Amino acid sequence: MNIRHYAHASFIGLKTNLVRSILTILGIVIGIASIILIVSLGNGAQNLILDQVKGLGTRTIIISAGGDAAGPPNRTQSTKVSLKQRDVDALEQKSNAPHISKVMPLVNGAGTAEVGSNSYRISLFGATDAMSEIYSLVPVEGSFFAEEEVRSSSDVVVIGSEVKNQLYPNEDALGKRIKIEGHNFVIVGVLPSKGSSALINFDKAAIIPYTTAQNYIFGTKYFNNIVVESDSEKTIALSVDDIKNTLRTLHKIEDPTKDDFQVQNQADLSNRLSIITDVLTYFLAAVAAISLLVGGIGIMNIMLVSVTERTREIGLRKAVGATNRNILIQFLLEAVYLTLAGGIVGVLIGTTLSLIASFLIIKVFGFDWTFIFPYSAAIIGVAVSAVVGLVFGLYPARQASKKSPIEALRYE
Amino acid sequence: MATLLQIQDLVKEYVDGDTITRALDGINFNVNKGEFVAIMGPSGSGKSTLLHMLGFLDSPTSGQYIFDGINTHELVEEDVAKLRSRKVGFVFQAFNLLAKTSVLENVKLPLLYSDIPEHEWNDRAKKAIDSVGLTHRLYHEPSELSGGEKQRVAIARALINDPEIIFADEPTGNLDSTSGKKVMSILEDLHDNKGHTIILITHETHTAEHAERIIRILDGKVEKDEKVLNKRSSTDNFLK
Numbered sequence: 001m002n003i004r005h006y007a008h009a010s011f012i013g014l015k016t017n018l019v020r021s022i023l024t025i026l027g028i029v030i031g032i033a034s035i036i037l038i039v040s041l042g043n044g045a046q047n048l049i050l051d052q053v054k055g056l057g058t059r060t061i062i063i064s065a066g067g068d069a070a071g072p073p074n075r076t077q078s079t080k081v082s083l084k085q086r087d088v089d090a091l092e093q094k095s096n097a098p099h100i101s102k103v104m105p106l107v108n109g110a111g112t113a114e115v116g117s118n119s120y121r122i123s124l125f126g127a128t129d130a131m132s133e134i135y136s137l138v139p140v141e142g143s144f145f146a147e148e149e150v151r152s153s154s155d156v157v158v159i160g161s162e163v164k165n166q167l168y169p170n171e172d173a174l175g176k177r178i179k180i181e182g183h184n185f186v187i188v189g190v191l192p193s194k195g196s197s198a199l200i201n202f203d204k205a206a207i208i209p210y211t212t213a214q215n216y217i218f219g220t221k222y223f224n225n226i227v228v229e230s231d232s233e234k235t236i237a238l239s240v241d242d243i244k245n246t247l248r249t250l251h252k253i254e255d256p257t258k259d260d261f262q263v264q265n266q267a268d269l270s271n272r273l274s275i276i277t278d279v280l281t282y283f284l285a286a287v288a289a290i291s292l293l294v295g296g297i298g299i300m301n302i303m304l305v306s307v308t309e310r311t312r313e314i315g316l317r318k319a320v321g322a323t324n325r326n327i328l329i330q331f332l333l334e335a336v337y338l339t340l341a342g343g344i345v346g347v348l349i350g351t352t353l354s355l356i357a358s359f360l361i362i363k364v365f366g367f368d369w370t371f372i373f374p375y376s377a378a379i380i381g382v383a384v385s386a387v388v389g390l391v392f393g394l395y396p397a398r399q400a401s402k403k404s405p406i407e408a409l410r411y412e
Numbered sequence: 413m414a415t416l417l418q419i420q421d422l423v424k425e426y427v428d429g430d431t432i433t434r435a436l437d438g439i440n441f442n443v444n445k446g447e448f449v450a451i452m453g454p455s456g457s458g459k460s461t462l463l464h465m466l467g468f469l470d471s472p473t474s475g476q477y478i479f480d481g482i483n484t485h486e487l488v489e490e491d492v493a494k495l496r497s498r499k500v501g502f503v504f505q506a507f508n509l510l511a512k513t514s515v516l517e518n519v520k521l522p523l524l525y526s527d528i529p530e531h532e533w534n535d536r537a538k539k540a541i542d543s544v545g546l547t548h549r550l551y552h553e554p555s556e557l558s559g560g561e562k563q564r565v566a567i568a569r570a571l572i573n574d575p576e577i578i579f580a581d582e583p584t585g586n587l588d589s590t591s592g593k594k595v596m597s598i599l600e601d602l603h604d605n606k607g608h609t610i611i612l613i614t615h616e617t618h619t620a621e622h623a624e625r626i627i628r629i630l631d632g633k634v635e636k637d638e639k640v641l642n643k644r645s646s647t648d649n650f651l652k
Contacts, residue, residue, distance in 0.1 A: 321497025
C-alpha cells in the first residue's frame with residue numbers, strides 16, 4: 001500500500017462524512033485565520049509606524065531633554081530643562097562634533113490659535129528655518145521663515161493645512177493675522193496636507209521661530225529637543241558619540257547612566273518600535289494559537305466517534321488483508337488531512353479578512369497602509385495544523401488499529 | 413486429493429468476568445483442496461466462531477489449525493494479515509461493502525493490501541465483476557444496488573486475490589429466494605467449473621445441499637460429517 005492509496009482511502013473516509021468533516025475543522029480554520037489576520041495586521045501596523053519614523057530622514061539625530069526613561073529613577077524635574085542655547089552652540093563647534101551639518105533647537109507644546117471668534121487647538125513648534133529641510137516641510141503657499149526672522153524673534157508663522165482650513169476656510173490665509181496663545185502672528189506659509197509623518201501630524205501644527213516661542217509664548221530658556229543632522233549616514237554613530245561626549249562635558253556628567261539627555265536616531269527608534277509591535281503581534285498570535293489546541297481536541301473527539309462508527313469498515317479491511325499498521329496510517333492520515341485542510345482554509349480566510357481590514361483601514365482611517373501577507377505565519381500555521389492532526393489523530397488511529405476483525409464485523 | 417486445512421481439537425473459550433463460555437469444544441476435521449463444504453448448525457452452535465478461526469479472523473484458545481502446511485498458531489499479526497490477503501476470500505451475510513464507494517473500488521479493496529502490481533488492478537477487478545455478471549454496475553454505489561447484486565459484488569471482491577479458499581458466512585441470509593438462488597449458482601460455478609475450495613456456513617438445509625459435504629455442528633462439537641448424496645444443483649427448485 002503506497003502513500004497514494006492511503007491518501008485515497010482516507011479521502012473517501014472524509015468524503016463519506018463531508019458535513020461532519022467540515023464542522024470538525026472549524027476550530028483549526030478559526031485558529032489559523034486569526035493567526036494570519038493578527039500577524040498580517042501586526043506587520044502592517046509595524047510598517048506604518050516605521051514609515052513614519054523614516055519620515056525623519058536617515059541622517060537625523062534627536063536629542064531629548066531628560067534622562068532615559070528606562071534608566072534608574074534618580075532624576076528630578078530639573079533634568080527636563082537640561083537643553084539650553086549653550087548646548088546648541090557647543091554642538092555647532094566643528095571641534096566638538098566634526099560631522100554634524102545642522103543643529104536645530106526645538107520647543108513644542110499644545111496651544112490655541114484664534115482668528116476672530118474661531119479658535120482651534122494646534123501643536124505649536126518653535127524651530128529654525130532648518131525645520132523645513134529636516135522634516136521635508138515645503139509650503140504650498142508662501143515660504144518658510146528665514147534665519148533672519150529667527151534671530152529677530154519675528155512674529156511669523158507657518159501653518160498646517162488643517163489649521164488653515166479651520167481658521168481661513170474659504171479664503172487665502174497668506175499674509176493674514178492669526179493669534180496664537182494670545183500673541184499676534186503673520187502667516188508667511190501654508191503647508192500642504194500630508195497626514196502624519198515622523199509621528200507628528202503637521203496638518204494640525206503651527207511653526208514659529210524658536211526665539212519667538214521662548215520669549216513670547218512659553219517664557220522659558222530651555223529646549224525640548226535639539227535636532228541634529230549628521231553629514232552622512234555613515235557618520236551617525238560617530239556624531240552620536242560626539243554629541244554625548246560634548247553634552248556630558250558641558251553638563252559635568254561622569255557617569256553615563258546619569259545622563260540628563262537622550263540621543264536617538266532613526267535606526268534606534270525603528271528598532272525600539274519594531275520590538276514593541278513584534279512582541280504585541282506574537283503575544284496575540286500565541287493567544288490565537290490556543291484555539292489550535294481546542295481544535296485539536298475537537299478533532300480527536302470526532303475521530304474517536306468516527307472510529308466507533310466505522311468499526312465494520314475496519315473489520316472488513318482487516319478481513320481482506322489490512323494489517324494493524326495499514327489501519328493506523330489510514331486513520332492518522334484522515335486526521336492530518338482534516339487539520340491540513342483546516343490550516344489551508346484558515347490561511348485563505350485569514351488572508352481575505354486581512355485584505356478587507358487593510359481596505360477598511362485605508363478607506364475609513366486614511367492611513368498609508370500596505371497589506372502584508374505573512375508568509376512565515378502561513379507556512380508555520382499550515383505545518384502546525386498538520387502536526388496537530390498527527391498528535392490528536394494518533395490516539396483514535398491506535399484505537400482503530402487495535403480493533404479485532406471479528407468484533408468489528410459483528411458490530412451492528 | 414491434497415489436504416488444504418486440518419483442524420485438531422480446536423477449542424475457543426470466551427471469558428466474561430467469572431463465566432467461561434466454550435463456543436468450540438474440540439473440533440476435528442480436514443478439508444481437501446477443491447472441496448465444497450457446508451457447515452450447518454442452529455444459531456449459537458458455534459459455526460460462525462468456527463468460520464472466524466478458519467478465516468484467520470480470530471485465534472483459537474487451544475488446538476491446532478494447519479492451513480496449507482502452515483501451523484497458524486505460530487503466526488504474528490502481520491503474517492495473519494498476509495494470509496487473509498493472499499489465501500482467503502470472505503463473503504458475509506451483511507455484504508459489508510464500503511458506502512459511497514463504487515462497485516469497482518469495492519472489488520479492488522483487497523488489492524490495496526496485496527502485492528499485486530497496481531496496473532493490473534482495474535483489469536482484475538473488471539474480470540471479477542464480469543464473472544458475477546455486474547459489468548453494467550461498475551460505477552454504481554452500493555446504495556443503488558439490490559441485495560443480490562450487493563452479494564455478487566462481495567463475491568467478486570472475494571475472488572479478486574485468486575484465493576485458495578472462499579468462506580461464505582450465510583451468504584443468502586439477507587436475500588430473497590431469487591437473489592439467493594443466483595448467489596448460490598455463482599458459488600456452485602466457482603466450485604464446479606473453476607475448482608475453488610468453498611466453505612459455506614448456513615442453517616438452511618436446502619442451501620447446504622448445494623455442497624458436496626455437510627458438517628453439522630451442535631454445542632461446539634461436530635455432530636455429523638457426511639457426504640451429500642443428492643447434491644442439489646441451482647437448476648433445481650430453490651424452495652422445495
